[in-house]
Amino acid sequence: MPLSKPRNGNRLMGESTTNHPDFSDVHMTRRGFVKGTVAVGASAMAESVTAAPSPKKDPIPIIDCHIHLFDGSRPQGAPYVGPGGDSPTTALPADYRKLAVPLGITGAIKVEASPWVEDNLWALQVMQPDDMMLGLVGNLRPEKPDFAELLVRHAKNPLFRGIRYGSLWGYDLPRMVEDDVFLKGMRLMTDLDLSLDVANPSVRLMEAVVRLNQKLPDLRIIIDHLPRLERTVANQTTYGNVLKDLHDRTNVYVKLSGVIHHIAGKIVKDLEIHRPNLDRLIEIFGDDRILFGSDWPNSDRAAPLDEVVGIAKEYFADKPRELQEKYFWKNSLAAYKWKPREDQQER
Template sequence: MTIVDAHHHVWDLSVRDQDWIAEDSPLRRDFTLEDLRPEARAAGVDRTILVQTITVPEETPEFLALAAEQELIAGVVGWTDLTRTDIADELAGLRELPGGQYLKGIRHQVQGEPDPEWLLRPDVRRGLAAVAEADLVYDLVVLPHQLPACVRAAEALPHLTFALDHLGKPPVAGARLEPWATAVRTLAAFPNTVCKLSGLVTEADPASWTLDDLRPYADTVLDAFGPGRLMFGSDWPVCTLAASYGQVVSLAEELTASLDKSEREQVFTGTATRVYGL
């Protein structure tokens, strides 16, 4: 079985700082596609989705150009300011750039917005509608308390596919399921939502997590979304704070071991291929 990694990043600190990375973090160095490629190949990954890391307009064109040059990258989830009045023209312009055909989605660091209902602001909703019109996916990187706004956004915009990154960042380290689980199930009730099986190891205790710590959260999204709306993502290199790339792939395989062959193929290949139009 070949694997699509539906969520990873790269960055070059000589190009721009990643101001979200702490000064003493192991992540404060360059992570390039050359670093990822051998690990991906060893794990059976042959296509990836490159996801934005920082809210600057220059990054998305750079990622599109990289996708045009690198066979491993099958799609890009970029960033643009959803609140700009010419958002439709901006999205069309990105598509005209070198590698523009690889633009598959848009993401904003909603997790950093102080307003828990940021997604419901009129200017943001106008931008989300433009993302839908452009036939792009909207990736949700949110915290559990922001999930109710995601539910309302999914209900208000039925023609936009929302991809929930990292299961909505459940409180794995605190070993709590609620109210996260109820909110995730409510979101999953809308057919225009999908979820990435990603980011769990860094929501757990990075030094002592076990498979049993993660299983209740994986089981929740498997039950809520089903294999046909769940997709594997590594969240490399952020995952390296708690596990290697190969460990993250093996972990996802263990967490989905109860599925049959066709269901596993959905999680590891089919869902991402269909949702992002790879």
């Protein structure tokens, strides 16, 4: 209803101001009616605005940048079959999809959990039929003579997005960053637009990341599970220094994964205990270099997948939507250069 406007002061047009026995009563009654109409109209409009539902925002899709696949039932078995306990010894795309889709996860990057070269091909084969699988971080050794041939061959598959090398399977990244053959392999990685995941973070490993970035600033490096690295009296100075050094290294990303983890021998699920560390890591790496990863099913040793996703959602719930989108999916595109395989991934 349009609002009435007073005209000629408080007088209605055409009314006389001569003495009329009923003028005062009539004038006040009609003026009161107009005011009442205005008040009712304004109130109705206010109620309409208040009652109008806020625009519904689409849920933010999630790209899980760290899952593992394996099959301990194969004739040759598998070198890694999960964390034990109630966790299954077979983890395949269909198993993950069943758990992930209800949580809003639309795609996943598989990070190799096997040092066997042939398992790169096995992983690509089991991932290919499932469009939820967006990429493989494989396992090849840059210091080996056949690395270049194997890398080029695997990179022809668009699902192959890089390799993992760190402090596992006897690999020693801090030592290898000074090796010319290793660095030649890393240059080939850069030429092929692939990324390097570094595993099992420690201060020593992160210092190696800094040195590698100094030598090859165009190589995308992704530090896995950094929230698990706790500051101690012994490492707090060196850890603080290496974090400062990583602040401006724009091609070094970090997975804010492993949020629920053991502290002093106890699994800690309380977000408020983890919040200061998460705040600090985002301050160091910025909005554009943080990634979500679940570490499923290795994460089962700490919490089921729904709780792993839940604590990440809880932490980011009060953050701007733009930051949430960067963490949960947009930054994964920059880090891994994956290609969409399903319509909901096109966004």
